Amino acid sequence: MDTGSFATVLRTLFSEIVQGSPDPSARTYLLNRGDAGLLASLDRLSAVAASATHGGSGSIAAHVDHLRYGLSLLNRGAKSVPPPWKDMDWTASWRKNVVSDIEWQKLRD
Secondary structure (H helix, E strand, O other), X not given: OOHHHHHHHHHHHHHHXXXXXXXXXXXXXXXXXXXXXXXXXXHXXXXXXXXXXXXXXXXXXXXXXXXXXXHHHHHHHHOOOOOOOOOOOHHHHHOOOOOOHHHHHHHHO
């Protein structure tokens, strides 16, 4: 398997998801043309809005923390540290439903 090509494809897709496709004429793979992407969408939310839960589900803040945690595990794997890791706890990433303004900023950074 040509991992170089695979890495290029992943980089392209990840960039589109996170940074969006602000050029409405640019080709997209996952998002609608002109979509600003995940980071811009999160930047429009206040900490209060990100902390809101609906129907007993996790808040947006909890989802963002879960995504952050998953990406941190992927980074470990990319550094050739094989799983499982003794400190790995997926449930912990769902416990942060309510965030302060500072915590919300830190999650988005």
